[in-house]
Every structure is written in C-alpha cells, then in structure tokens.
Amino acid sequence: MIGRTPDTIVAHRPLKDGVIADYKVTQAMLSYFIDKAGGKIRLFRPEVMVSVPAGITSTEKRAVIEATVRAGAKAAYVVKEPVLAAIGAGIPINEPSGNMIIDVGGGTSEVAIISLGGVVAWDSVRVGGDKIDRAITDYIKKKYNLAIGEQTAEEIKIKIGSALPQKEKESIEIRGRDLINGLPKTITINSNEVTEAISDRLQDIIRAVKNVLHKTPPELAADIMNKGMVLSGGGALLRNFDELITQITGVPCYVTDEPLFCVAKGTGMALENLEVYKKSIMSKK
Numbered sequence: 001m002i003g004r005t006p007d008t009i010v011a012h013r014p015l016k017d018g019v020i021a022d023y024k025v026t027q028a029m030l031s032y033f034i035d036k037a038g039g040k041i042r043l044f045r046p047e048v049m050v051s052v053p054a055g056i057t058s059t060e061k062r063a064v065i066e067a068t069v070r071a072g073a074k075a076a077y078v079v080k081e082p083v084l085a086a087i088g089a090g091i092p093i094n095e096p097s098g099n100m101i102i103d104v105g106g107g108t109s110e111v112a113i114i115s116l117g118g119v120v121a122w123d124s125v126r127v128g129g130d131k132i133d134r135a136i137t138d139y140i141k142k143k144y145n146l147a148i149g150e151q152t153a154e155e156i157k158i159k160i161g162s163a164l165p166q167k168e169k170e171s172i173e174i175r176g177r178d179l180i181n182g183l184p185k186t187i188t189i190n191s192n193e194v195t196e197a198i199s200d201r202l203q204d205i206i207r208a209v210k211n212v213l214h215k216t217p218p219e220l221a222a223d224i225m226n227k228g229m230v231l232s233g234g235g236a237l238l239r240n241f242d243e244l245i246t247q248i249t250g251v252p253c254y255v256t257d258e259p260l261f262c263v264a265k266g267t268g269m270a271l272e273n274l275e276v277y278k279k280s281i282m283s284k285k
Ligand SMILES: Nc1ncnc2c1ncn2[C@@H]1O[C@H](COP(=O)(O)OP(=O)(O)OP(=O)(O)O)[C@@H](O)[C@H]1O
Pocket: 017, 018, 081, 104, 105, 106, 107, 108, 109, 128, 129, 130, 154, 157, 158, 161, 232, 233, 234, 235, 236, 237, 238, 239, 259, 260, 263
C-alpha cells in the first residue's frame, strides 16, 4: 500500500533502520503475530523471542521488550540478529571455532564473528536494502529527472540489480513522474547503471566487514579464512554481492540457503533448543 493510499488510509512502517519507529503500531503488529502464531484461544501467554540488531542501544532494547510484553507475551527474549542468522545458516555456534556472518537486511547490515556461542567482534551499520533502494531513486532523479516510488526502486534492484558490472547488461522499463513537466514518463534503465547507483551503499556495508576483520583475533581469523564468510538476509540475494565482498576483502564469501528466512529459521531453532542456547545468547525480561 505504501505510496498508493488515499487520505482515509494510512500505511505505517512500524520499524525503521532495524529498530522501533512507531511504538503503538509495533505493539499492534506484535500482538497480531502472537495471535496468528498461537491461535485465538490461548490458555497461556507465550514466551517470545525477538531478533534485534547487534548495535541496538539499551533504550531501544527496553522498548522492544516492553512492546512484546504489552502485546501479550509472558516473557520476551531478545537475541542479536547475527547470532540467530548463524544458527539459521546451520553454523555450530557453540564450538570453539570462529564463524563470520554478514546479514544484510532491510534496515541494517550486521557483521559478527561468533565463537563459543558468543559474539567476539561485530559491527553494524544502518544501511541495508532500504538505503540501496533510495540510492536508486536518487540516481534516477538526478540522471533522468524522473521521480519513482519506493516500490519501483525495489523492483529495479530485485529484477536487474547487480553488485558488479555485467558484460551482458539487462534492462527494464520503468514509469514515474517527469520532474520538469510533471507528467508520467517511461524510461529504460540498465543493470550497469544500477550497479553505479548502489555502489557507495555497498561500500558502506563492506567497510563494516573490514572493520570486523580488523578486530578479529588471529586464531579466529585463521578459522574464517578456512571456512569463509556467510552472507545472509534479503540483501544477500543481490546478484554478485558475495563476489564483490570476496574481491575486496580477499576472504571467500558465500550465500547461505534461503537467505531471506535465515534469521526466522534460526529463531525457531533457538526457541526449540532453548536450554542449549539460553546461557550464551540472550538476555531476558
Ligand atoms: N532478490 C533480491 N535482491 C536484492 N535485494 C533483495 C532481494 N530480495 C529481497 N531483497 C531485499 O532484502 C531486504 C529484506 O531483507 P530481510 O528480510 O533480511 O530484512 P529484515 O530482516 O526485515 O531487516 P533488518 O534485518 O534490517 O531488520 C529488503 O530491503 C529487500 O528489498
């Protein structure tokens, strides 16, 4: 609905940059999810696990726990997203060996080295799919004087976006509003233009990867060189992003299975094996 509503309907984005932007709407959303997962008639209030960005502040964390409890949870566990992504990617996080995960979501990108169930080094940037979309919008506005919506920008990224320039360019037709005469207009844009448009944002994410590599103790760095870095989150689906990261860092990077569902799968696995993970990964309220 975003970008398409009449005056009588308001489309909200409860979360922005990975944290709560609208408290009331977030609470309503959580309560909807809890009902949906548990059924309408419930005898007990459920325990709920929520993934949060590794760089969340304590105030933001408190707001997540409070919103979850108000939405009907008996207890709320908050776990750092890269840890859940690692579990979801099938990485044995409790072993004494270093694993590196790069999770590129909509609002944030999280990079972490995990060993013995805990985060050893990490970095988080508030750059993800949303900012990549915005970079496409800005590029088209500047180059073609054309205003496009958020959804169109995301569609361009998903259909033809690539982190590296391609020999065989792909193109698509897009529609928007001409900024000079105010009328609808159609243009064709190719994949190499998209690569150019999003390159700075991808560099922001890769800078976080480099930061974490710099902070990694030598034994763990050796493990990571051997095993490679795991790329998860919806952003992992951007064509050639793993390749670009490998080229720039010199450390092999590969995309996990079903990157979009990695964190959700990991959360399910952590909940099912609460005893195994309880000590290492979470704080509860
Ligand atoms: N094929 C694709 N190519 C590039 N990006 C994609 C593709 N499919 C989805 N995305 C992007 O992935 C993002 C959503 O990823 P994901 O579901 O991992 O984020 P999230 O977990 O909701 O966000 P966050 O982790 O920041 O809280 C969106 O920005 C979406 O545009």
